[in-house]
Amino acid sequence: xxxxxxxxxxxxxxxxxxxxxxxxxxxxxxxxxxxxxxxxxxxxxxxxxxxxxxxxxxxxxxxxxxxxxxxxxxxxxxxxxxxxxxxxxxxxxxxxxxxxxxxxxxxxxxxxxxxxxxxxxxxxxxxxxxxxxxxxxxxxxxxxxxxxxxxxxxxxxxxxxxxxxxxxxxxxxxxxxxxxxxxxxxxxxxxxxxxxxxxxxxxxxxxxxxx
Numbered sequence: 001x002x003x004x005x006x007x008x009x010x011x012x013x014x015x016x017x018x019x020x021x022x023x024x025x026x027x028x029x030x031x032x033x034x035x036x037x038x039x040x041x042x043x044x045x046x047x048x049x050x051x052x053x054x055x056x057x058x059x060x061x062x063x064x065x066x067x068x069x070x071x072x073x074x075x076x077x078x079x080x081x082x083x084x085x086x087x088x089x090x091x092x093x094x095x096x097x098x099x100x101x102x103x104x105x106x107x108x109x110x111x112x113x114x115x116x117x118x119x120x121x122x123x124x125x126x127x128x129x130x131x132x133x134x135x136x137x138x139x140x141x142x143x144x145x146x147x148x149x150x151x152x153x154x155x156x157x158x159x160x161x162x163x164x165x166x167x168x169x170x171x172x173x174x175x176x177x178x179x180x181x182x183x184x185x186x187x188x189x190x191x192x193x194x195x196x197x198x199x200x201x202x203x204x205x206x207x208x209x210x211x
């Protein structure tokens with residue numbers, strides 16, 4: 001491989017460090033911010049050159065698809081992003097037993113992040129009720145399918161009567177379930193046990209970093 005210019009090497013090293021620390025690769029916006037580059041078009045140029053020179057490979061149809069190919073990488077897992085979940089007022093969804101069967105997009109993650117767990121999917125967050133748990137509007141939460149969670153676990157909760165779903169911390173309070181936001185300005189929601197169905201447990205977060 002040809003000698004790489006310093007500006008492009010900085011981008012490549014940022015991708016390496018980001019992947020090592022988080023288990024998934026950065027977006028163009030992440031690189032713009034992390035490398036203090038003026039515009040996304042400059043980043044795109046460097047990525048195109050890195051791919052042409054054989055340092056990375058990208059799939060234009062897949063979100064966060066940069067793959068380093070000059071070193072051995074962790075095994076990539078494809079996780080479906082199935083829709084949007086509310087971190088705020090609950091959002092209505094079509095049915096209680098499933099999200100969309102066709103993913104909006106595919107998120108590629110290292111197997112180190114998944115750690116061998118099955119039943120993993122992703123949801124995009126709408127709202128800011130979990131901001132104190134470092135989950136903001138537009139972030140992506142990684143979910144593991146589950147019908148039960150421990151007190152204090154963060155979960156996707158289906159409210160049967162309301163036909164709505166929400167993302168909250170779950171606590172059992174006698175004959176009720178307390179759905180606790182992680183936002184000091186918002187009040188908890190209390191629901192009867194038979195009105196609550198757990199659909200999944202949060203196991204990770206992918207932050208959306210603004211440029």
